[in-house]
Amino acid sequence: MRADIAVHDRPHTRELDLEIAGLDALELDAGRRHSRVRRVWSATWPKLTAIAIAIGLWQVVVWSGWKPEYVLPGPGAVFSQLWDDLLAGDVLEAARLTLRRALWGFALASLVGALIGVLVSRWRILRVAFGSFITGLQTMPSIAWFPLALLLFQRSEGAITFVVVLGAAPAIANGVINGADHVPPLLLRSGRVLGARGLGLYRTVTMPASLPSIIGGFKQGWAFAWRSLMAGELLVIIAGVPSIGFRLQAARDVQDTPGLLGTMIVILVIGILVDSLVFGVAERAVRTRWGLVDPTH
Amino acid sequence: MTLLDSSRVNRSIAPDPCTTPRATAVDHHAGAGAATPAISINRVSRAFGAGAQRIVALDGVDLTVQRHEFVSLLGASGCGKSTLLNILAGLDRPSAGSAAVDGRVGLMFQESALFPWLTVRKNVETALRLRGMPRRERTGRADQLLESVHLAGFGDRRPHELSGGMRQRAALARALAQGAEVLLMDEPFGALDAITREILHGEVERQWSEHALTIVFVTHDVREAVRLGDRVVLLSSRPGRVVAQFDVDLERPRSLDSADVNDLASAITAELHREVRRHAG
Numbered sequence: 001m002r003a004d005i006a007v008h009d010r011p012h013t014r015e016l017d018l019e020i021a022g023l024d025a026l027e028l029d030a031g032r033r034h035s036r037v038r039r040v041w042s043a044t045w046p047k048l049t050a051i052a053i054a055i056g057l058w059q060v061v062v063w064s065g066w067k068p069e070y071v072l073p074g075p076g077a078v079f080s081q082l083w084d085d086l087l088a089g090d091v092l093e094a095a096r097l098t099l100r101r102a103l104w105g106f107a108l109a110s111l112v113g114a115l116i117g118v119l120v121s122r123w124r125i126l127r128v129a130f131g132s133f134i135t136g137l138q139t140m141p142s143i144a145w146f147p148l149a150l151l152l153f154q155r156s157e158g159a160i161t162f163v164v165v166l167g168a169a170p171a172i173a174n175g176v177i178n179g180a181d182h183v184p185p186l187l188l189r190s191g192r193v194l195g196a197r198g199l200g201l202y203r204t205v206t207m208p209a210s211l212p213s214i215i216g217g218f219k220q221g222w223a224f225a226w227r228s229l230m231a232g233e234l235l236v237i238i239a240g241v242p243s244i245g246f247r248l249q250a251a252r253d254v255q256d257t258p259g260l261l262g263t264m265i266v267i268l269v270i271g272i273l274v275d276s277l278v279f280g281v282a283e284r285a286v287r288t289r290w291g292l293v294d295p296t297h
Numbered sequence: 298m299t300l301l302d303s304s305r306v307n308r309s310i311a312p313d314p315c316t317t318p319r320a321t322a323v324d325h326h327a328g329a330g331a332a333t334p335a336i337s338i339n340r341v342s343r344a345f346g347a348g349a350q351r352i353v354a355l356d357g358v359d360l361t362v363q364r365h366e367f368v369s370l371l372g373a374s375g376c377g378k379s380t381l382l383n384i385l386a387g388l389d390r391p392s393a394g395s396a397a398v399d400g401r402v403g404l405m406f407q408e409s410a411l412f413p414w415l416t417v418r419k420n421v422e423t424a425l426r427l428r429g430m431p432r433r434e435r436t437g438r439a440d441q442l443l444e445s446v447h448l449a450g451f452g453d454r455r456p457h458e459l460s461g462g463m464r465q466r467a468a469l470a471r472a473l474a475q476g477a478e479v480l481l482m483d484e485p486f487g488a489l490d491a492i493t494r495e496i497l498h499g500e501v502e503r504q505w506s507e508h509a510l511t512i513v514f515v516t517h518d519v520r521e522a523v524r525l526g527d528r529v530v531l532l533s534s535r536p537g538r539v540v541a542q543f544d545v546d547l548e549r550p551r552s553l554d555s556a557d558v559n560d561l562a563s564a565i566t567a568e569l570h571r572e573v574r575r576h577a578g
Binding site: 013016017019020021023024027028186187189190192193194195196200204205208209211286289290291 | 383386387388402403404406408410411412413414415423424427428447455456457458459460462463471475492493496499500503
């Protein structure tokens with residue numbers, strides 16, 4: 001019976017080959033893509049416009065005379081002083097120190113958060129026990145940890161790291177847990193039929209399928225880490241260590257409002273840059289890979 | 298022979314890919330007729346929920362599928378077709394009765410269920426890896442398989458870059474990579490346009506004959522069932538039960554438009570209508 005089919009099939013097979021090739025050629029879209037330059041520009045100009053509008057509004061408020069200029073200086077005064085400070089190098093020095101703290105704290109938080117996330121998403125019992133606890137931790141304002149941190153670590157780097165990790169780790173763990181929760185059941189079934197079980201299934205299907213959510217968790221974790229760090233640097237000032245937070249406090253103490261606003265701008269810019277250059281790019285890469293980006297946009 | 302027995306709840310009901318004996322296509326064929334059937338389902342029932350919410354999806358289903366047989370499983374919605382395939386694939390257990398599958402099982406769905414984060418080639422390689430093939434052999438074998446479903450040159454694409462029909466062919470290559478001897482297909486072409494469907498009928502038929510596969514093909518399209526099956530098995534709805542079987546003694550390859558296919562399809566459709574009407578009262 002099988003031989004019959006094979007003989008019968010020959011001419012039919014050739015026809016089939018041609019039809020399949022023809023259909024594939026017809027169905028695949030031409031794949032037009034906008035150039036990279038155009039894509040970057042179309043993502044950038046709305047941001048630049050928004051910044052221009054914000055600065056414009058600020059200038060209008062200053063012109064309105066709502067507050068005297070030594071309390072609320074205009075953008076001109078702030079940016080020219082920021083420029084001088086940048087040239088003098090001490091802003092960069094402070095930013096370097098603060099970023100080093102942020103990276104160290106974030107790395108530690110990533111390790112702890114990812115580990116907890118994997119454990120909790122793997123075992124149902126841990127899930128029931130700690131799931132809502134982790135979400136609860138996430139809603140806890142980081143500033144509320146400082147009194148405890150100061151008691152435990154005194155005024156030291158340890159106190160700052162402690163709070164940064166506690167701020168960021170729950171968000172990261174939650175990203176891992178949510179990702180595992182939202183793996184399409186079809187993909188899990190598909191993995192099981194292929195023979196993956198237990199840890200193998202987790203590695204082959206659950207982990208990679210969770211990647212978008214995991215990146216989301218890291219992104220949120222970074223925002224929490226950065227916020228906690230700023231709070232920490234205001235509260236825990238270590239002598240002889242001129243961090244960004246220290247500059248903020250020092251500027252307030254001597255009523256240097258242009259310096260104060262300039263430092264705030266530095267904090268904002270660093271936050272935005274890391275968010276869009278690191279996490280934005282990672283997110284976009286994953287979405288493109290998965291085909292979740294509309295190619296016409 | 299792996300027994301899927303409801304009374305042994307602690308045992309994995311999936312055939313273990315490492316221990317299931319690997320029969321070659323020739324062995325398969327030589328054994329046809331005389332040896333154990335590829336699938337035997339004995340009085341399998343499956344109910345979900347309890348009390349008033351209890352739904353009986355399958356009720357005493359009996360079915361035997363011989364090696365290298367192509368069986369179309371036809372039924373209106375809610376007849377538990379997918380439940381039956383899940384049981385055969387080891388993803389679900391019968392509430393009563395037993396089901397046995399001899400050979401490695403592959404399962405295809407209406408959606409390709411390819412992993413979107415991997416290229417098409419890596420998807421196929423994953424099946425090879427899980428089957429225990431050494432790393433250095435995988436790429437070559439994956440390319441071979443992709444070529445056999447006419448996807449040579451598409452290995453580096455991601456699933457979303459392919460058309461629906463191409464994705465299903467990639468899923469077919471993945472099932473073959475798995476070393477599937479028994480292929481369960483759950484409305485695999487339900488989401489495709491008519492012409493793609495017809496072409497894929499030819500493709501599945503060819504792979505079936507080349508690899509001496511045993512195929513259970515679930516569909517709600519009567520003509521498709523007749524076009525492909527050696528036998529069309531009609532399942533009733535709620536509870537699912539085998540109500541009728543039709544042998545399809547038509548020469549292959551068949552055409553969806555041929556008079557023979559349509560005559561048999563009409564007869565089966567009439568039976569299907571009776572079955573649906575039974576639920577009105």
